[in-house]
Amino acid sequence: VNPPARPVLGQTWAQAGWAGRARAFLWGLFCFEWHREVQEQRARAGDALHLVVFGELVGLPLVGSAVGLRLLPHLYPLLGDWRRRQSADHDVVEEAPHVH
Amino acid sequence: MSPFWFVLLALLGYGAAYFGYARWYDRAVWRPDAGRTTPAHMYMDGVEYFPVSRYVLWGYQYKSVAALGPILGPYIALQYGWLPALIWIIVGNFFIGWIQDYGSIMVSVRSQGRSFGPISHETMGAGGRNTLLGFVLFYLLIFSAAFIHLVAVFWNEFPATFWATMGVLAAGAITGQLLYRARVSIVVTTGVALVLVALSVVLGVHAPTPADVFGPWTLPFWAAVCCAVLYVASILPLPSFIQPVNYVSFFPAFLAVLAILIGALLSPALGVTLREPAWKAWTTPAAGPIWPMMFVAIACGAISGWHSLVGSSSTSRQLDVETDARPVGAGAMLSEGLLALASLAAFMVLSPREAGGTGNVGAWVDGAVRLTKGYLGGPAAAAALKAYFALTLVIFALTVQALVTRFWRLVSAEVFQGRAAWLGRRHVATLVGLGVPWLFAVTGGWTNLWLYFGGANQLLAGLALMLITIHLVRAGSRTAPTLWPAAFMIVTTLASLLIQAWFFARAILRGRPLVGAGSPLGAPPWHLAAIAVNGAFVAVGLALFALGLRMAVLACRAYVAGRRAAGAAPAAADD
Numbered sequence: 149v150n151p152p153a154r155p156v157l158g159q160t161w162a163q164a165g166w167a168g169r170a171r172a173f174l175w176g177l178f179c180f181e182w183h184r185e186v187q188e189q190r191a192r193a194g195d196a197l198h199l200v201v202f203g204e205l206v207g208l209p210l211v212g213s214a215v216g217l218r219l220l221p222h223l224y225p226l227l228g229d230w231r232r233r234q235s236a237d238h239d240v241v242e243e244a245p246h247v248h
Numbered sequence: 249m250s251p252f253w254f255v256l257l258a259l260l261g262y263g264a265a266y267f268g269y270a271r272w273y274d275r276a277v278w279r280p281d282a283g284r285t286t287p288a289h290m291y292m293d294g295v296e297y298f299p300v301s302r303y304v305l306w307g308y309q310y311k312s313v314a315a316l317g318p319i320l321g322p323y324i325a326l327q328y329g330w331l332p333a334l335i336w337i338i339v340g341n342f343f344i345g346w347i348q349d350y351g352s353i354m355v356s357v358r359s360q361g362r363s364f365g366p367i368s369h370e371t372m373g374a375g376g377r378n379t380l381l382g383f384v385l386f387y388l389l390i391f392s393a394a395f396i397h398l399v400a401v402f403w404n405e406f407p408a409t410f411w412a413t414m415g416v417l418a419a420g421a422i423t424g425q426l427l428y429r430a431r432v433s434i435v436v437t438t439g440v441a442l443v444l445v446a447l448s449v450v451l452g453v454h455a456p457t458p459a460d461v462f463g464p465w466t467l468p469f470w471a472a473v474c475c476a477v478l479y480v481a482s483i484l485p486l487p488s489f490i491q492p493v494n495y496v497s498f499f500p501a502f503l504a505v506l507a508i509l510i511g512a513l514l515s516p517a518l519g520v521t522l523r524e525p526a527w528k529a530w531t532t533p534a535a536g537p538i539w540p541m542m543f544v545a546i547a548c549g550a551i552s553g554w555h556s557l558v559g560s561s562s563t564s565r566q567l568d569v570e571t572d573a574r575p576v577g578a579g580a581m582l583s584e585g586l587l588a589l590a591s592l593a594a595f596m597v598l599s600p601r602e603a604g605g606t607g608n609v610g611a612w613v614d615g616a617v618r619l620t621k622g623y624l625g626g627p628a629a630a631a632a633l634k635a636y637f638a639l640t641l642v643i644f645a646l647t648v649q650a651l652v653t654r655f656w657r658l659v660s661a662e663v664f665q666g667r668a669a670w671l672g673r674r675h676v677a678t679l680v681g682l683g684v685p686w687l688f689a690v691t692g693g694w695t696n697l698w699l700y701f702g703g704a705n706q707l708l709a710g711l712a713l714m715l716i717t718i719h720l721v722r723a724g725s726r727t728a729p730t731l732w733p734a735a736f737m738i739v740t741t742l743a744s745l746l747i748q749a750w751f752f753a754r755a756i757l758r759g760r761p762l763v764g765a766g767s768p769l770g771a772p773p774w775h776l777a778a779i780a781v782n783g784a785f786v787a788v789g790l791a792l793f794a795l796g797l798r799m800a801v802l803a804c805r806a807y808v809a810g811r812r813a814a815g816a817a818p819a820a821a822d823d
Contacts, residue, residue, distance in 0.1 A: 161301070169303045176307025177502065179434075180300070182495050184562075189487065191295040229293040239365030240662040241384065243655055244554070245312055245562035 191233070198223065198230040206234065249522050250515040251593035251619070258338055258589045262582040265342045270578045273347065277726050278354050280570035287361030288566050297361060299568035302575045308566075309580035311498065312558045313349070314505070316398070316644050317548025318588035321702065323595055323609050324545035324695055328538045329527035330596050336542060337592065340550030341585040344733040348709055350577030351716035351730060352556040356564035357573065363561040364715060371718045372802040379802070380711075381663055383795040386788055387704040388656045392681060393688035394697040395649040396478075397764070398609070399642055400470035400689065405610045406638035407456030408449075408631075413642050415448025416500075417477070420493025428487060441496045453635045464768035468690040474646070475682040481650035482657070482678055490650050497643040504616070504640040505587055511619030512593040518622030523599040534695045536747050540740040544702035549588025551737065553708025555581065560712075594619055609694055613637045656681035691781040693764040696748065700789060703744040707796045710737030714803035721810040731807075738800050742793055749789030752782045 161169060201219050203210040274280060288299040325333035352364070359367055369377035403410045423441045426432040432440075462469045481490050511518070531537040535545065548554070559577060567573060594615030595603060603611040616637040621630050660681065661672030670676055688697065713734035717727045755762040761778035762785075763770045769778035 161303070172301050172303035173307040176300075176304035176309075177311050178307075178495070178498060180304055180308040181311065182491060185486065185491055187295045191293075229295070232291065232293065233295070237362075237366055239363050240381070240658050241365035241557060242363045242561040243658050244557035 191229075194226060195230055195233060198227070202227070202230075205231075250520060251512040251522065251596060252515045254334055255509070255512045255586070255589055255593065258586060261338045261342060262585055265346065266574075266578055266582055269342065270346065270350070270574055273350075273729055274574050277720065277729065278351075278570075278573075280354070280573060282569045282571045284570055286357055286567050286570060287564065288568060291361065291565075297565045300566050301568065302572035305563055305566055305572065305576045306579050306583075309349075309558065309563050309576050310583050312562070313548065313552065313555045313580060314584050314587055315548070315648050316395070316641070317552055317554075317705070318546070318584055319505075319591040319612065319641070319644070320398070320609055320698070321546040321549055322588060322592040323603075323612065324535055324698060325542045326524060326592075326595050326603070327532045327535055328529060328542055330522070330524050330592065331526040332538060332542055333546060333592055334589070336546055337549045337585055337588050340543070340546075341582060343729075344709075344713075344737065345551040345585065346578040346581040347730060347733065348551055348553075348713050348716070349555045349559050349581040350573055352559035352712055353564045353567065353573045353577045354570070355716050355719045356560040357567055357570060358719070361565045364557060364712065367560070367715055367719075371715060371806045372799075376799065376802045376806075379795050379798050381659065383704070383708070383792065383799065385656075385659050385663055386792050386795065387701075387708065388652055388659065388681070389684055389688070389788065390697065390700045390704055390792075391652055392649060392656065392685035393692065394694075394701040395645045395652070396471050396474050396682075396685050397467075397689035397692070397694055397697055398645045399474040399649070400467050401694065402610060402638055402642045402645070403457070403470045403473070404459065404466050405608075406613065406635065406642075407459055408452035408635035409638045409642050410452070410457045411455045412448045412452025412635060412639045413646065415451050416445055416497060416639070416643055417481075417489075417493055419444035419448060420496045421489055423496050424488055424492035427492065438499075441492075442499060445496060445500055449632065449636050449639060452639065453632055464766060467764065467767065468686075471686050471689045474649075475686050477646070478650055478653050478682055479678055481646075482653040483674070486654075490647070490654075494647050494651075497647050500636070501640045501644055504637055505590065507620045507624065508594055508616050509586065509590040511616075511623065512590050514623055515593075515597075515619065518619075520597050520619055520622065522596045524596045524603070525600070534693075535699060536751070540744040541699060541747070543737075543740045544699060544706045544744045546588065547702040547705045549585055549591075551706065551709045553705050553710075553712055556709065556712030556715075610638065610641075613641065653678060653681050687781055688785065691761070691763050691767065691769050691778050692785060693762065693767075696751065696762060696785075699744065699748050700785070700792075703741050703748060704792050704796075706737055707741035707745070707792070710734050710741055711796070711799050711803060713737060714800070714807065718803065718806045718810050721807055721814055724814045727807075738796070742796055742800070745789050745793045745796070749786050749793065752785040752789065755779075756782050756786070 199208065200210045201216050201223065204213060204216070286299070288297050291297040292299070322333050325336070355367065356362060365377055365380065368380050403413070419441050422444065423437055426437045426440065427434065460466045481493070484490070511520070535541045563576060567576065591612065594612050596615070597618050598611055598615050602614065613634055617630055617633045621627060621633055624633060657674065657677040660677040664671040671680065713730050717730045717734055720727045720730065752762055756779055759779070761770065761775055761782045763778050768774055
């Protein structure tokens with residue numbers, strides 16, 4: 149389920165009216181948390197794949213570079229986000245929002 | 249007088265807070281700029297950082313902050329009368345509550361989306377961050393004890409709820425399988441799940457569990473069953489169980505809250521009136537003096553430290569533009585104030601005798617039935633409504649507690665790394681995170697547990713307000729709107745923790761342990777075990793006090809240093 153980031157393409161919230169706003173609120177209330185969880189799980193699986201394939205970039209040569217090179221065109225667009233997530237500071241307190 | 253009038257009063261008060269005070273505060277202190285790039289755009293990865301509309305975030309923030317705090321807290325506050333509780337919920341939220349939620353989001357947005365852990369490290373050094381972690385660890389212990397105790401009490405007091413709860417858990421597990429394995433659409437799955445939840449209520453009504461099945465040991469028994477359920481829930485992978493259960497559970501819980509609010513607004517037409525006295529006493533034997541106890545009893549409805557963790561770790565990373573922070577942070581918190589008032593109404597429509605004196609927190613269910621049965625089927629529907637409202641209490645507590653247990657495990661792994669790393673292992677940490685709270689839950693009375701939990705929670709709020717103030721003073725902006733509330737919350741909560749610790753210490757000195765009503769641990773030979781656990785309560789209270797005091801001292805030092813460095817000219821908090 150994708151988030152209603154904008155009411156309708158090309159419209160403003162004022163044009164979308166109260167029904168559009170209520171729909172967005174209810175989506176945030178019931179679905180957004182799950183949407184985020186699913187995105188995070190998908191990213192975690194993707195990060196593991198990146199680590200196996202491109203591990204040598206961070207000093208962990210798990211798979212031969214020939215395999216990495218063949219997969220590079222497919223995975224290249226995701227490499228930037230992967231690198232940023234791996235190098236970012238993560239604090240255990242950040243897990244708190246998942247409680248509730 | 250009917251509950252309608254004070255709900256109306258709250259709507260007016262919160263309207264003034266949002267459109268008056270919040271607008272002024274927004275312009276005078278933070279000066280949000282819609283043109284400034286937020287972390288959601290700066291680091292957009294579709295996972296942690298991505299922009300969503302303010303309406304979506306408002307719904308998310310509201311869901312993240314609304315739970316049992318605003319529902320059950322007013323029960324203890326009612327021991328002083330409903331008027332002080334009403335004033336605290338309205339005035340506390342007006343001047344303190346929403347400012348903390350809004351400020352937490354803005355501090356994180358202006359700090360590249362960092363959470364309070366790194367921010368406390370930056371402002372107060374490694375000691376500040378480690379103290380925060382230690383504080384969170386003790387806080388989670390008390391949190392868990394309070395919620396396990398509540399589930400055990402509800403399962404025993406409302407015989408229809410146990411099998412209904414099991415039905416909801418099964419509905420959640422089926423939902424997960426339908427979505428992830430069978431790939432059924434979310435709309436169909438949700439429909440199936442809601443039918444299963446409704447059937448669970450019917451099952452609960454027709455298959456009640458026997459009350460007081462093990463005599464005085466019934467509460468420890470239900471608490472152990474609760475721990476077993478929580479153990480499974482927190483060990484299983486998130487998508488298999490807890491995630492879909494949370495999704496399924498929130499529908500009936502939200503509808504229950506909505507039904508009570510509608511009942512309060514319809515109360516003049518339904519003939520429901522207030523029966524609790526407006527004022528009772530300055531002090532009570534169970535809870536202690538009105539200050540500081542009432543201010544920590546109503547956790548969440550007026551202010552809650554937990555909100556600052558949500559705002560700074562999650563919401564701030566999805567904020568589309570800075571100007572959305574007010575509708576999201578202030579809007580969600582003021583909405584939660586309405587939830588607290590609706591819950592207060594559910595207690596107020598019962599007479600003091602019906603509410604059952606201290607300890608009968610399940611009175612909320614009877615009040616909710618009285619508020620709603622007039623427009624939801626009349627007296628014939630009372631039994632089903634009672635099962636339904638009691639079930640919402642249980643699933644609110646159980647789903648939150650399952651995630652708290654997981655969180656405890658993560659914090660344990662962080663805190664005990666090194667020589668005591670075995671304490672952070674998956675099963676060991678889970679067993680400790682459930683075993684110790686079980687022991688606390690079966691000895692400590694509900695009032696004492698809740699006041700400890702409220703004290704720790706509200707102290708976290710005071711510390712969050714100090715972190716916001718430090719950010720503002722470093723930016724050369726106004727600090728009075730957050731500094732004074734921070735000082736009030738820190739002094740109040742530290743005092744409440746000391747008083748609670750003294751209650752337990754006094755019980756030990758007298759040789760009469762502080763235990764829940766009807767607990768078998770109050771009589772020999774078990775009273776010695778209860779005295780030992782009371783000693784642990786004293787230790788936990790003093791540890792929370794010491795850690796909180798250390799955090800407060802470090803925060804004050806950082807504030808003074810920031811004030812010296814900031815210079816004289818006030819500016820916007822836009823570093």
